[in-house]
Each structure stands twice: as structure tokens, then as C-alpha cells.
Amino acid sequence: MKNLRPIHIVGNWKMNQTMHEISEFFIEMTKMKMELKCKAWIAPQALHIAILKEMAFTTGSIQVGAQNCAEVDSGALTGETSPLALADMGVEFVIIGHSERRTIYGEKNELLNQKVLNALKNDLKVIYCVGETLAEREANDTFKVIEEQLNVGLHNLPADKAHLVLIAYEPVWAIGTGKVASAEQAEEVHAFIRGKLEHLKDETVILYGGSVKPDNIDSLLRKDNIDGALVGGASLKAKDFRQLCSIASVI
Numbered sequence: 001m002k003n004l005r006p007i008h009i010v011g012n013w014k015m016n017q018t019m020h021e022i023s024e025f026f027i028e029m030t031k032m033k034m035e036l037k038c039k040a041w042i043a044p045q046a047l048h049i050a051i052l053k054e055m056a057f058t059t060g061s062i063q064v065g066a067q068n069c070a071e072v073d074s075g076a077l078t079g080e081t082s083p084l085a086l087a088d089m090g091v092e093f094v095i096i097g098h099s100e101r102r103t104i105y106g107e108k109n110e111l112l113n114q115k116v117l118n119a120l121k122n123d124l125k126v127i128y129c130v131g132e133t134l135a136e137r138e139a140n141d142t143f144k145v146i147e148e149q150l151n152v153g154l155h156n157l158p159a160d161k162a163h164l165v166l167i168a169y170e171p172v173w174a175i176g177t178g179k180v181a182s183a184e185q186a187e188e189v190h191a192f193i194r195g196k197l198e199h200l201k202d203e204t205v206i207l208y209g210g211s212v213k214p215d216n217i218d219s220l221l222r223k224d225n226i227d228g229a230l231v232g233g234a235s236l237k238a239k240d241f242r243q244l245c246s247i248a249s250v251i
């Protein structure tokens with residue numbers, strides 16, 4: 001079944017990168033002239049989406065997305081990013097429910113559901129993030145927390161848009177900490193998530209995120225239900241990003 005699902009390497013640049021660093025990234029990527037056999041996506045901060053789309057166009061194979069969007073298309077929402085505007089700009093995907101949005105900005109599953117449905121209405125691909133904190137894992141609540149995040153966050157998902165949804169499992173304790181979940185720990189949760197999906201159980205791409213690096217991605221990607229990675233720190237430099245994509249291309 002895994003071969004139904006193309007491997008995705010998604011860089012989440014979070015609130016990083018200057019114009020100089022972005023130019024360097026694409027100069028390096030272009031020099032490498034790599035033929036990508038995996039899907040390579042990058043989500044820069046909103047301000048950089050347009051310029052990245054131009055640069056990515058010259059390298060051919062990188063798709064550009066957003067890290068967040070509002071739950072409605074337009075209105076008096078100062079500082080928000082409209083999914084309608086993203087679609088209008090030709091943006092391909094949006095990350096929704098990242099743990100930093102959930103914990104720092106207090107975004108709850110109900111709000112995230114509105115965001116998911118509205119992004120899908122605009123035909124954006126959605127990477128919906130789920131994952132437990134360390135305290136929740138230690139209290140043996142991992143599956144309960146993730147089930148709730150899936151049930152509420154993906155409530156009323158229209159069957160005809162399910163092909164636009166990807167899931168990212170990002171254990172909060174593994175993000176930016178250098179503590180990667182073992183391939184077995186991640187696979188256990190990925191299999192659980194797949195079992196809970198209502199539509200397109202076999203086709204839905206499920207990414208792992210949390211301290212993914214070139215030296216640990218191989219064992220993760222070899223698991224049946226791990227179809228790629230959502231990568232923070234190691235996606236910022238072209239050399240690491242390219243290496244992640246090269247490893248993913250031969251799985």
C-alpha cells in the first residue's frame with residue numbers, strides 16, 4: 001500500500017530565513033541539479049511566499065505553502081492570512097494545527113476544524129498536524145489526545161476533498177529538542193492514525209515531524225505508515241534539505 005503514497009519532504013521554515021539566506025538556499029539547490037523523485041515542499045513565513053514561488057519556479061520541482069491561515073476568506077482580521085488569497089496566489093498547501101499554533105497561540109481543535117474546512121473549500125492541500133506533549137505521553141494519553149485532535153479537527157471532512165488532506169504526526173516533545181521518536185514509536189502512532197481515518201485510509205500521506213535529520217530519516221521512512229517528514233531546523237540549509245530529499249528518493 002505504501003507505494004500508493006508518494007514520499008513527501010516538507011520544510012517548515014517557521015519564522016526563519018532572511019532574503020539573503022533564501023537566495024543562498026535556491027542558488028545551492030539550483031547548483032545541485034538534483035532530479036527529485038520525492039515531493040519537495042517548503043512553507044516559508046507568509047511574507048516570503050511570493051518570492052519563494054518565483055525562486056522555486058526556476059528550480060522546477062519545489063512546491064510552496066503557508067504555515068497557517070485564517071478560518072474565513074476575508075474580513076476584519078488584522079494580521080491574519082486569508083486562504084482565499086493563498087489560493088489566488090497559486091499557493092499549493094497550508095499547514096494547519098502545528099503544535100506551536102496550538103500551544104503558543106491557543107488554537108483549539110474546533111477552530112482548527114474551521115480552518116481545515118475553509119482551506120479545503122479553497123482547494124488548498126492541508127497538512128493537519130497532531131501530536132502529544134511529553135506529559136500526555138507519560139500519562140499514557142497519546143492515543144486519546146490524537147484521536148480527539150483527529151475527530152474534532154477533521155469533523156465533517158467532505159469525502160470529495162479528502163484527497164487534499166495530509167496528516168503530520170509531530171510529538172511535541174520531539175520538536176526542536178533533538179529527541180527524535182524512534183521509528184517504532186512513530187510507526188505505532190502512524191498506524192493508529194491511519195486506522196482512524198474515515199476517508200482514503202490507504203491513500204492518505206502521513207508525515208512524521210520532530211528533529212528529523214539526514215542521519216535519522218532513513219529508518220523512519222522505511223516504516224509502512226511513514227510517508228515522509230515535516231522538517232524544521234534541517235530544512236533551512238540547502239545541503240541538508242537536499243540530502244533529506246536524496247534519501248527519500250531511493251526509499
Ligand SMILES: O=C(CO)COP(=O)(O)O
Nearest residue numbers: 012175176210211232233
Ligand atoms: O516542528 C517541526 C516541523 O513542523 C519540527 O521541527 P524540528 O525538525 O526543528 O524539530
